[in-house]
Amino acid sequence: MKRKSTLVFVCLVLTACFVATASAVTMGIVTGSTKGTYYQFGLNIAQLVEPYGITLKVAPSRGSVENVYAVFQRPNTQLGIVQADVLAFVARVHTDPVLKEIATKIKMVFPLYNEEIHLLGRSDLSGFGDLQGRRVAIGREGSGTYLTARLLFEISGVAPAAMVPIGTDDALAALKAGQVDAMFYVAGYPVRLLSTEVAAGDNLALLPILDPGITDFYPRTTIPANTYAWQDSDVSTVAVKAVLISYNFRHFNCETVGRVGQLIYEHLDWLREHGHPKWKAVDLNYPLKGWQQYDCVQKKLTGLPTYQASPSEINPVLEAIKDVLKQ
Numbered sequence: 001m002k003r004k005s006t007l008v009f010v011c012l013v014l015t016a017c018f019v020a021t022a023s024a025v026t027m028g029i030v031t032g033s034t035k036g037t038y039y040q041f042g043l044n045i046a047q048l049v050e051p052y053g054i055t056l057k058v059a060p061s062r063g064s065v066e067n068v069y070a071v072f073q074r075p076n077t078q079l080g081i082v083q084a085d086v087l088a089f090v091a092r093v094h095t096d097p098v099l100k101e102i103a104t105k106i107k108m109v110f111p112l113y114n115e116e117i118h119l120l121g122r123s124d125l126s127g128f129g130d131l132q133g134r135r136v137a138i139g140r141e142g143s144g145t146y147l148t149a150r151l152l153f154e155i156s157g158v159a160p161a162a163m164v165p166i167g168t169d170d171a172l173a174a175l176k177a178g179q180v181d182a183m184f185y186v187a188g189y190p191v192r193l194l195s196t197e198v199a200a201g202d203n204l205a206l207l208p209i210l211d212p213g214i215t216d217f218y219p220r221t222t223i224p225a226n227t228y229a230w231q232d233s234d235v236s237t238v239a240v241k242a243v244l245i246s247y248n249f250r251h252f253n254c255e256t257v258g259r260v261g262q263l264i265y266e267h268l269d270w271l272r273e274h275g276h277p278k279w280k281a282v283d284l285n286y287p288l289k290g291w292q293q294y295d296c297v298q299k300k301l302t303g304l305p306t307y308q309a310s311p312s313e314i315n316p317v318l319e320a321i322k323d324v325l326k327q
Contacts, residue, residue, distance in 0.1 A: 025053055025054045025055065025256060026054075026055045026057065026076055027054060027055070027056050027057070027076060027077075027078050027079065027256055027257075027260070028056070028057045028058075028059060028074065028076045028077035028078060028079070029042045029045065029046070029056055029057070029058055029059070029077070029078075029079040029080060029081070030059045030060075030061045030066070030067045030070040030071065030074070030077055030079070030080040030081075031058060031059065031060060031061060031067075031080070031081050032060065032061055032063065032067075032081065032144075033060060034060045036187075037113075037187070037188060037242070037276060037278055038081040038242065039058065039060055040275075040276040041081060041112065041242075041244075041275070041276055041278070041279075042056075042058035042059075042081065043058050044271055044274070044275035044276060044279065045079075045260070045264065045271075046058050047274075047275075048263055048264065048267055048270065048271060049260055049263050052259075052263060054256070054259070054260065054263075056079075056260070057076070059077065061080075062140065062142050062143060063139075063140065063142045063143030063144050063145075063146065063147075064082035064083050064086045064089075064142070064143070064144045064147055065086065065089075065090075065094070065099070065142040065143075065147060066142050067080035067081065067082050067245070068080070068082060068086060068090070068099065068102060068103060068106060068245075069099065069102065071106065071245060071246060071247050072102045072105070072106075072247050078246055078247070078249065078253050078256065078257050079109065079244060079245070079246055079257065079260065080244075080245050080246075081112070081242055081243065081244055081245070082144070082242070082243055082245055083115065083144040083147065083148060083186065083240045083241070083242060083243070084111070084240050084241035084242070084243045084288060084290070084291065085147065085148055085151055085217075085218075085240050086103075086144075086147060086243075087103050087106065087290060087291070088151060088217075088290065089147040089148075089150065089151050090103040091103070092151065092154055092155075093147070093150050093151060093154055102247075105247055105248045106245050106246075106247060106248075107245065107246055107247070107248050107291075107292060107293065107294035107295075108243055108244070108245060108288065108291040108292065108293050108294060109243075109244040109245060109246050109257065109260075109261050109264075109293070109294055109297050110243070110244045110261065110264065110265075110282075110284045110293075110297075111241050111242075111243055111244075111282075111283065111284070111286040111288040111291070112241065112242040112243060112244055112278075112282050113188060113241070113242055113278045113279075113281040113282050114188065114219070114221065114239040114240070114241060114242075114281065115144070115186050115187055115188050115239060115240050115241070115242055116186075116187070116188060116189050116221055116223055116237055116238075116239050117148060117152075117184065117186050117209060117218070117237050117238050117239065117240065118184065118185040118186070118187065118189070118191060118194065118206060118223070118237070119182060119183075119184055119206065119207045119208075119209055119237065120172075120175065120182065120183050120184075120185065120194065120198070120204055120205070120206055120207070121175070121181055121182030121183070121204065121205065121207045122175075122181055122182065122203065122204065122205075123203045123204060123205040125181065125182065125205075125207055126207070126208075127207050127208045127209070127210060128152070128156070128158065128207060128208070128209045128210065128211050128214070129158060129211060130207070131153075131158055131160050131181070131182055132158050132159060132160070133159070133160065133161050134160050134161055134180075134181040134182060135160065135161055135162045135164060135179070135180045135181050136149070136160045136162070136163055136164065136180060136181060136182050136183065136184070137164045137166055137170075137171030137174055137175065137180045137182070137183035137184065138150060138163045138164065138165060138183075138184055139165065139166075139167065139168065139171070139184060139185075139186075140165060140166065140167040141165045143167075144186050144240075145168070145184050145185055145186045145187075146165060148184065148186050148240055149163070149184040149186075150163070152184075152209075152214055155213050155214060155217055156211045156213045156214050157213070158211070164180055168183070168185050168193055169193065171183040171184075171185075172193060172197055172198070175204065176202055176204075182207065186240060188278055188281075189223050189227050190227050190228065194228050195228055195229070198228065198230055199229075199230055200229075200230040202230075204230075205231075206223060206228075206231055206235040206237075207235075208235055208236045208237060209236070209237045209238050210236055214238055215238060218238035218239060218240060219238060219239055220236065220237075220238055220239075221236075221237060221238060221239040222234050222235065222236055222237070223235045223237055241286070241288055243288065243291065244264075246294050246296075246297075248294070249296070254296035255296070257294065257296055257297065258294075258296040258297050258299060258300040259300060261294070261296075261297035261300055261301070262297070262300035262301060264284070265284055265300075265301055268282065268284060
């Protein structure tokens with residue numbers, strides 16, 4: 001009877017400890033538009049980590065530059081998703097000294113998936129080089145499309161007559177109206193806007209990006225023929241990786257971010273099955289140039305077991321109770 005009472009007491013203590021721990025760990029991740037892939041990835045990660053006592057609050061944002069600031073400045077925002085070229089953009093194009101200082105402390109948790117660079121322009125243009133002296137819509141200021149477009153012009157030496165900082169919906173309207181000659185949109189294909197709002201009669205085309213300076217910096221890729229109903233041939237372009245980031249935190253945030261990284265790594269199969277379709281294209285071990293993986297994540301990945309359990313298969317309290325009963 002005494003042993004039974006002791007076991008019940010131990011179980012209650014373990015349960016209380018688990019509940020207390022779960023309620024105490026609240027984190028945040030800053031993503032992108034609520035209609036975009038970044039936001040959906042954030043929701044998927046939040047769903048994954050919840051059974052392990054981590055409440056991950058998912059916040060939308062205006063883009064990669066804001067996300068770099070947010071991870072450093074906002075309370076309880078330890079994670080963000082950005083384009084992989086954000087650090088190069090800050091180093092070569094952005095003039096804010098505070099942002100440059102923050103960027104030196106940003107670390108990669110994991111590389112995620114490729115986002116193809118769509119360059120949509122008038123059908124009489126033949127490629128990226130024809131943007132010299134043209135009016136080009138480059139995305140809303142601070143967005144991933146904006147920073148990539150600015151960086152493309154910086155590293156290629158191509159100088160447009162004007163870089164117009166407007167969002168993609170407005171950019172497409174301006175392109176159809178002849179107010180700009182081309183527009184950028186950085187996103188994994190197929191892009192809904194280009195699927196539903198562009199038709200063959202608009203006399204627009206995806207333009208290839210083959211500039212040697214650009215292809216030395218970005219990985220080459222192809223948008224296959226018929227990705228869009230009005231696109232009848234393959235288009236050579238380049239891609240940029242989406243990256244899950246954190247700041248170079250120490251102590252408590254180091255531990256919690258490392259734990260989230262460990263859960264993502266252990267349960268990638270679960271994310272591929274239950275999350276956004278782009279999880280199927282994620283390679284967590286991809287060697288991404290220019291980025292250093294957060295050491296707090298690396299430590300958690302050392303010696304992981306080969307068994308990849310799904311979140312529903314593990315209940316820490318029950319496992320602890322089983323250990324007690326074995327004694």
